[in-house]
Amino acid sequence: MKLIYQNNLNTVRIGDVTETFIGDRCTVISIVKPHKSNSSGLVYLQDKCGRVIGFYPAVINAFWKE
Numbered sequence: 684m685k686l687i688y689q690n691n692l693n694t695v696r697i698g699d700v701t702e703t704f705i706g707d708r709c710t711v712i713s714i715v716k717p718h719k720s721n722s723s724g725l726v727y728l729q730d731k732c733g734r735v736i737g738f739y740p741a742v743i744n745a746f747w748k749e
Contacts, residue, residue: 684716684717684747684748684749685747685748686714686724686726686740686745686746686747686748687745687746687747687748688701688743688744688745689744689745689746690744695711695714695726695740695743695745696711697711697712697713697714698710698711699711701728701743702743703728703738703742703743704741704742704743704744707730707731708731709728709729709730709731709743710728710729711726711727711728711743712727712728712729712735713726713727714726714727715727715737716747717747723739723740723741723747724739724740724747725737725738725739725740726738726739726740726742726743726745728742728743
C-alpha cells in the first residue's frame with residue numbers, strides 16, 4: 684500500500700517538502716499505514732517551527748493506493 688499525492692500521483696516519501704490544503708509548507712517525517720479497513724492512517728509533518736504533528740493524509744491532499 685502506497686500513499687499518493689492527488690495532484691501529481693507521485694508517491695509520498697519521508698523527507699518530502701509539501702504543502703497542506705491551507706498552503707502551509709511542511710516536511711513529511713513519518714507515514715503510518717492504516718491498521719484496519721476503516722482507518723485512514725496518519726502522516727507526521729514537521730512545520731517551519733520544528734513541531735511534529737500527526738495528520739490525516741487528506742491534509743496534504745494524499746490517498747492510499749494498493
